[in-house]
Each structure stands twice: as structure tokens, then as C-alpha cells.
Amino acid sequence: MKTNRIIFVITTLIIALGSCKQNDITKDSPMITVISPERNQDLKDITAFNVEAIIEPKNASVIRYYIRILDSEKRPVFEKKVDCNCIGEKRVNVKQAIEYDVNQSTDLLLRLSATLDDRTIIEEEVPFKMIDTHI
Numbered sequence: 001m002k003t004n005r006i007i008f009v010i011t012t013l014i015i016a017l018g019s020c021k022q023n024d025i026t027k028d029s030p031m032i033t034v035i036s037p038e039r040n041q042d043l044k045d046i047t048a049f050n051v052e053a054i055i056e057p058k059n060a061s062v063i064r065y066y067i068r069i070l071d072s073e074k075r076p077v078f079e080k081k082v083d084c085n086c087i088g089e090k091r092v093n094v095k096q097a098i099e100y101d102v103n104q105s106t107d108l109l110l111r112l113s114a115t116l117d118d119r120t121i122i123e124e125e126v127p128f129k130m131i132d133t134h135i
Contacts, residue, residue: 051110052094067082
């Protein structure tokens, strides 16, 4: 009797865990094209710069996207979440002006990620450098 309960509990757990859908994360996704900043580009901190990208999901729609700028220790220095009702749209244009002043030249990382309506997460990362221009 006790053995039957244990087998029943184990079977139930296996079925329950097997039915849970994991979020797939696709890094360096071909569905995201970052236009600006360019990979390894040097930007001066004296003016704002634009983050520009195109998200083109295949067989899904974007429900939200995140723009994050991370410092060399992967700490966020800028974050923005954009909920969009982009159901059925084949292309989502991303444009965000960012101003970030640094005390010394530093390596940064743009991480642009998007959540699709099938709960898949796609992501693109672009390293760049912010140059300190004290006047």
C-alpha cells in the first residue's frame, strides 16, 4: 500500500514537471538587429546616444521588450521595459535616447531582449565603450 502511494506521487510529479513549459532564451538572436550602437563602437559621454534596433519575430508577436545598459561588472546603469501590443506585427522598431555620463572611459554592454507571445525570450547583446570627455 505504501509502495503504491510512493509510485503514485512520483508519477504525478513527473507528469506535473513534464507539462511545465520552460522559457526558451535565444541569445544573439537573428530576430533582433541592433543598428546603434555598433559593436565595439566608442561613444562620447558629452551627448546622448540612440539605441536603435529592429525586432522581427518569426511565427510569434512581441509582447514586451527590455533595453538594458550594463557596466563592466554586469550591473544595470539604464533599464527600460516597454510593454507593447504588437500582436500580428512583423516588425517592431526600437528607438531610445540615452544620456550617461562617466567619470572615466568604461566598457558597457547593451542587452536588448524581447518576450514573445509564446513566452519565448530572444536576446541580443552589443558591447561598446563610453569615452569620458571632461570639459
